[in-house]
Amino acid sequence: MEEIDLSDRRGLIAMAELYNIASTESLAQQNGNSNNNPASHLRHRAMSPSQSDASVRVRKPGETKSSRVICSLNNLLVLLFVFVVILLAAVLFTFLISKYHFGHAAENAQLKNNNQSISSDGSQDNSEEIISETSHGPTAAELRLSKSLIPLWYNLTIKIYVPGFVEIPKEKNLSFDGALTIKIRVDEPTNKIELNSIKLGLPSGLSDYAILEDIPVARHRRQTDDANRTKPKTKNSSEAINDSGEKLPPREPSGVKVVKMTQNETLEKAIFELSDTLKKGQEYYFQFVYTGTIDSKLAGLYLTHYADKNGAQRYAAVTQMEPTDARRMVPCFDEPEFKAVWRLKIIHPVGSSAVSNAKEILENEETEHPDWIYTTFEESLPMSSYLLALCVSDFEFVEGNTKRGTRFRIWSRKEAINETVYALEAGKKVLEFYEDYYNITFPLSKQDMMAFPDFSAGAMENWGLITYREKYLLYNPKVYTPLQKQSVAVVVAHELAHQWFGNLVTMKWWNDLWLNEGFATLMEYKGTDAISDGAFRMDEYFVYDAQDEAFGRDARASSHPLAFPIEKAEDVTEAFDTITYDKGGSVLRMIRAIMGEKYFQKGLTTYLNKYRYSNAEHTDLWNTLSEAVPEGLNDWNGNKFNVDEFAKPWTEQMGYPVVNVRRVDKNRIELSQKRFKIDEDAKEPPKYRNAKWWYKWDVPLWYSVNGEEKPMKWLHE
Numbered sequence: 001m002e003e004i005d006l007s008d009r010r011g012l013i014a015m016a017e018l019y020n021i022a023s024t025e026s027l028a029q030q031n032g033n034s035n036n037n038p039a040s041h042l043r044h045r046a047m048s049p050s051q052s053d054a055s056v057r058v059r060k061p062g063e064t065k066s067s068r069v070i071c072s073l074n075n076l077l078v079l080l081f082v083f084v085v086i087l088l089a090a091v092l093f094t095f096l097i098s099k100y101h102f103g104h105a106a107e108n109a110q111l112k113n114n115n116q117s118i119s120s121d122g123s124q125d126n127s128e129e130i131i132s133e134t135s136h137g138p139t140a141a142e143l144r145l146s147k148s149l150i151p152l153w154y155n156l157t158i159k160i161y162v163p164g165f166v167e168i169p170k171e172k173n174l175s176f177d178g179a180l181t182i183k184i185r186v187d188e189p190t191n192k193i194e195l196n197s198i199k200l201g202l203p204s205g206l207s208d209y210a211i212l213e214d215i216p217v218a219r220h221r222r223q224t225d226d227a228n229r230t231k232p233k234t235k236n237s238s239e240a241i242n243d244s245g246e247k248l249p250p251r252e253p254s255g256v257k258v259v260k261m262t263q264n265e266t267l268e269k270a271i272f273e274l275s276d277t278l279k280k281g282q283e284y285y286f287q288f289v290y291t292g293t294i295d296s297k298l299a300g301l302y303l304t305h306y307a308d309k310n311g312a313q314r315y316a317a318v319t320q321m322e323p324t325d326a327r328r329m330v331p332c333f334d335e336p337e338f339k340a341v342w343r344l345k346i347i348h349p350v351g352s353s354a355v356s357n358a359k360e361i362l363e364n365e366e367t368e369h370p371d372w373i374y375t376t377f378e379e380s381l382p383m384s385s386y387l388l389a390l391c392v393s394d395f396e397f398v399e400g401n402t403k404r405g406t407r408f409r410i411w412s413r414k415e416a417i418n419e420t421v422y423a424l425e426a427g428k429k430v431l432e433f434y435e436d437y438y439n440i441t442f443p444l445s446k447q448d449m450m451a452f453p454d455f456s457a458g459a460m461e462n463w464g465l466i467t468y469r470e471k472y473l474l475y476n477p478k479v480y481t482p483l484q485k486q487s488v489a490v491v492v493a494h495e496l497a498h499q500w501f502g503n504l505v506t507m508k509w510w511n512d513l514w515l516n517e518g519f520a521t522l523m524e525y526k527g528t529d530a531i532s533d534g535a536f537r538m539d540e541y542f543v544y545d546a547q548d549e550a551f552g553r554d555a556r557a558s559s560h561p562l563a564f565p566i567e568k569a570e571d572v573t574e575a576f577d578t579i580t581y582d583k584g585g586s587v588l589r590m591i592r593a594i595m596g597e598k599y600f601q602k603g604l605t606t607y608l609n610k611y612r613y614s615n616a617e618h619t620d621l622w623n624t625l626s627e628a629v630p631e632g633l634n635d636w637n638g639n640k641f642n643v644d645e646f647a648k649p650w651t652e653q654m655g656y657p658v659v660n661v662r663r664v665d666k667n668r669i670e671l672s673q674k675r676f677k678i679d680e681d682a683k684e685p686p687k688y689r690n691a692k693w694w695y696k697w698d699v700p701l702w703y704s705v706n707g708e709e710k711p712m713k714w715l716h717e
């Protein structure tokens with residue numbers, strides 16, 4: 001598409017200036033007021049200073065006025081002298097800047113040499129060429145994993161050295177040991193396994209990695225028959241048994257070996273080069289042990305702490321994986337599309353308990369060491385790595401069951417356990433509500449929700465184990481305001497909405513994050529009403545709350561389209577903002593209003609069933625919703641309403657229209673639309689300047705004449 005500067009295309013500058021001056025006051029007021037909005041304390045999503053500044057820049061009259069300059073010979077000489085001085089200064093400046101830049105490039109190169117590589121001859125190669133040594137960092141493609149290998153399941157045993165429970169050897173304190181098997185399917189032949197991994201200690205001996213395969217059934221039967229004939233009857237040692245007593249299929253070395261291992265911290269990958277090619281269609285088991293450290297920065301597996309009632313420090317280890325921090329705890333295929341089943345065994349100190357996504361099978365079992373116990377968990381459902389969660393703590397819980405028998409537990413530190421009662425009631429109620437709304441039974445046998453003193457987000461929707469900041473889960477009517485009660489309800493409703501939309505069906509890639517968060521935002525209003533039996537009247541509040549927030553942000557040139565390419569997973573953190581949540585929710589609400597709730601809901605159920613345990617893109621939702629559009633619902637052109645076509649201008653370009661109404665005569669009015677910008681002069685970032693749809697939208701209009709409601713009409717153009 002050609003590069004066009006839309007600020008030149010407007011041709012409305014004079015009018016816009018007039019409009020801006022006239023509307024500055026009322027708009028500034030409107031924006032300032034949004035902070036009084038009772039639920040806006042929840043909308044703490046990252047805001048840049050320009051976003052939070054509600055003032056409007058208005059050019060002062062005469063600001064650009066130029067003055068006449070009279071020039072004499074003396075003046076000319078002075079000017080020439082000044083010019084030469086500036087030129088010399090510029091040369092010196094350029095020299096210093098280049099020196100500084102190249103100095104840093106050299107430092108960067110050194111830093112990157114921290115990437116370690118170990119070859120089969122045992123040599124360590126620290127001068128890996130691994131990534132292009134430009135100052136721009138790796139490309140988006142380099143950061144992605146190939147689709148040649150697909151993880152089917154992970155079996156992870158993890159021993160977590162959380163302090164404060166038992167004596168821990170100094171060198172082990174705040175670390176963890178992992179033993180991992182990944183079952184991998186080969187979709188394209190390859191002689192390389194790439195896993196995401198950050199700051200994990202992988203074995204340096206290449207013989208510590210095993211690549212196994214199943215023993216073909218016929219051969220295995222023959223071998224065991226032979227063994228049984230020749231040996232006295234004892235328990236067959238070739239048959240592995242798992243923690244639930246099930247027989248594991250027999251495996252043998254595949255003959256493929258790891259010949260080189262490179263840990264590239266820049267690409268956040270561990271790369272294993274193999275002696276042979278993994279065969280297409282085959283399944284392999286990749287096995288190794290590793291170590292890691294419990295993080296101190298609220299990412300991956302991190303340490304959280306609090307003071308108990310005696311003022312003593314207590315510790316717990318908990319995870320926060322979204323968007324890309326699972327790779328800090330376990331080497332894995334850390335992209336949302338690689339859904340896999342997780343089987344976990346957690347070895348934890350005596351006095352602690354372990355919780356994870358799935359229900360426990362064996363709890364607090366003895367190990368051979370008296371200080372350590374273990375807990376095993378059922379297999380998770382197939383899920384994305386960003387939803388993986390575990391916690392080792394001395395927390396307590398309250399428990400209940402939903403009508404359909406889902407075990408529901410709310411966990412907190414001991415001192416706060418009486419403040420969990422509201423969340424338990426709220427959680428059960430809204431889970432039952434969503435089962436009815438989505439018309440899909442909650443797919444897990446249990447749901448845990450835990451409150452943490454340190455937590456980076458407000459809450460996180462890990463499947464079966466939702467984690468919260470304390471203030472969004474705990475409620476004590478004697479101490480907290482009704483508004484805090486409301487925010488607990490809102491956050492619980494939001495995270496439980498994700499258990500279907502987001503967890504059961506997950507976005508293929510992070511560019512559709514807005515759909516995930518926008519949808520949960522839409523549902524949190526209905527969910528909160530279900531929790532409060534309508535008392536909070538949250539659904540009515542959507543326009544004043546979420547939509548108004550979205551308007552405030554999206555009226556600025558610094559906004560961005562809802563859908564924009566996210567090439568690097570690391571960029572996704574920036575996308576968690578008001579546009580993603582509130583505009584996302586508002587656009588979905590508009591689609592719901594156009595279709596009618598009944599049809600929207602039906603389409604949603606079809607979508608969730610069609611893509612369950614799998615991934616989808618926004619177009620998949622639009623197409624499924626379009627199939628649910630009722631007969632007679634047409635677009636502006638008289639064709640059957642198509643959600644994809646309608647949604648594009650609303651999601652692919654930033655901003656929104658303001659509709660002007662002009663009375664033509666006694667019986668007629670004329671409507672027109674124009675993008676609403678709080679400052680007409682402010683320019684969009686160049687990458688969004690070419691609005692794909694010329695800042696026009698199809699606007700559904702609901703209106704009434706003399707109190708009589710009329711059918712919806714379209715404003716196109």
Ligand code: BES
Nearest residue numbers: 322323457458459460461490491494576
């Ligand atoms: N998935 C998010 C949590 C999250 C946010 C993870 C940013 C990683 C980065 C969760 O569903 C969420 O939206 N939490 C909100 C609370 C909610 C009630 C608005 C949050 O943390 O702001």
Ligand code: ZN
Nearest residue numbers: 494498517520
């Ligand atoms: Zn969310």
